[in-house]
Amino acid sequence: MPATALRQRLAELRGPSVAPLPLDARALAALAANPGCKRRALLDGAGVNKAALATALGSPSGFGQSQFAFMRGNAFEARVKADGGTELMRLLYERMGAGAGPGCEPPVAGETHVPDLAAAGPEGRAARTALALREATAAGMWTLLDHPMLALEVAGSPAYLEPDAVVVRPDGHWSVVEIKSFPMIDESADAAKVGAAARQAAVYVLALERVAAKVAGARVGHAVLLVCPKDFSNLPAASVVDVRKQRSVTRRQLERLTRIEDLAAALPEGTTFDVDRPAEELAAAVEAVEAAYAPECLAACELAFHCRAKARAVGAVGALGRSVRGELGGLTTIGEVLAAAEGTAGDPADPTVAALRRAAALRTEALRAAAPTGAEALAGARAGAGVRC
Ligand code: SF4
DSSP states (O other): OOHHHHHHHHHHHHOTTOOOOOOOHHHHHHHHHOTTOHHHHHHHHTTOOHHHHHHHTTOOOOOSOOHHHHHHHHHHHHHHTHHHHHHHHHHHHHHHGGGOOTTOOOOOTTOOBOOOOOOSHHHHHHHHHHHHHHHHHHHTSOEEEESOOEEEEETTEEEEEOOSEEEEOTTSEEEEEEEOOSOBBTTBOOHHHHHHHHHHHHHHHHHHHHHHTTSTTOEEOSEEEEEEEBTTSSSEEEEEEEOHHHHHHHHHHHHHHTTHHHHHHTSOTTOOOOTTSOHHHHHHHHHTSOOOOOGGGGGTOTTHHHHHHHHHHTTBGGGGOHHHHHHTTTOOBHHHHHHHHHTSSSOTTSHHHHHHHHHHHHHHHHHHHHSOOHHHHHHHHHHHHTOOO
16 A cells, blocks of 8 residues: 555544654653554554544543653652763663673763753654764764654654653764663562563664664664663662663564554554544444453553453453463353363363363362262351251
8 A cells, every 4th residue: 555545544544633652762662562453453553543533432541641640750860860861871881881891981970961952843853863973973972862852764754752862972883872760679679560561662662773784884782771760769760771681572573563664554444533423433444453352451451341341241361361361272252161161172182281271170070079068068067057966
């Protein structure tokens, strides 16, 4: 499908008067975390506002950051970057300086170059960022880019991404810095939150690599610096996170997103996610695209309550968790699983079916062993009713 036709089709999906919601790193990272969900891939690729769609479907999203957490995060980030990024550069050199090339002296407090990245619009800011990266690499000096703007082509249109910071080393090495407000206790933080931050940072790494490809001597690091409050205090602590795996997964997902036209083409004629349409019509449109609900969606997608209700209604095993879904192989509903366990359906040669039957037999045996004998049950019932023999 030509790019213009695809853009027109995606505009029809959003609704004629609805501006596309720009994709950000969080959305791209969430896509990478649930690669099987065609529904999210299509809605994000078309720029549909999923929070508005969830509300129109009658399942408003409980997803998002509270205003308090948002303000706390901003205050922490400002503290980390204060005084021209002195503390941030100290942490970065302390954690990542060992890999610096020859002649790469530690940054001197107050002497880090912090270029002005202001420009009109996201395209202008992305161009200004690319120029600042090129100049910093050529100058061979420690440079801190505070909230640079990076562009990444997704499904035929640019997504604009804004990392917390990018540091350029004198040896031409570029590092992504992520500043988060969740605590790092005894040098370790919540694994799920670190994983989400790593997926987000991997998106920035991919976008930076596209800029670096056009800059002589530039190298993008696949290790990112994660800065968090230390032990519930307001002091910063940092650790290095290797995002190579997340980068590969995200890159595959982005390649898949470029085939969004196939997802759009498979929809019935006239399908739209325009939130001004009746809820029943919207529900039918959403159901027309295959989803892959898992409990992890609750922390990552605005449509989670809607998809959870639908998954539960059909007894989808995915609603029990990805690991359970993986264990059950080709059995996709709870009804199929129970039938396989009871021996009324399923191929006994299938190892999953055999394991379920064995588990059901063990359960029956255990229940029989634990059940009271007839005399014990009668005595128990009489005791409960206050009857004396
Ligand atoms: S909540 Fe629904 S649309 Fe969102 S990722 Fe999960 S299954 Fe996909």
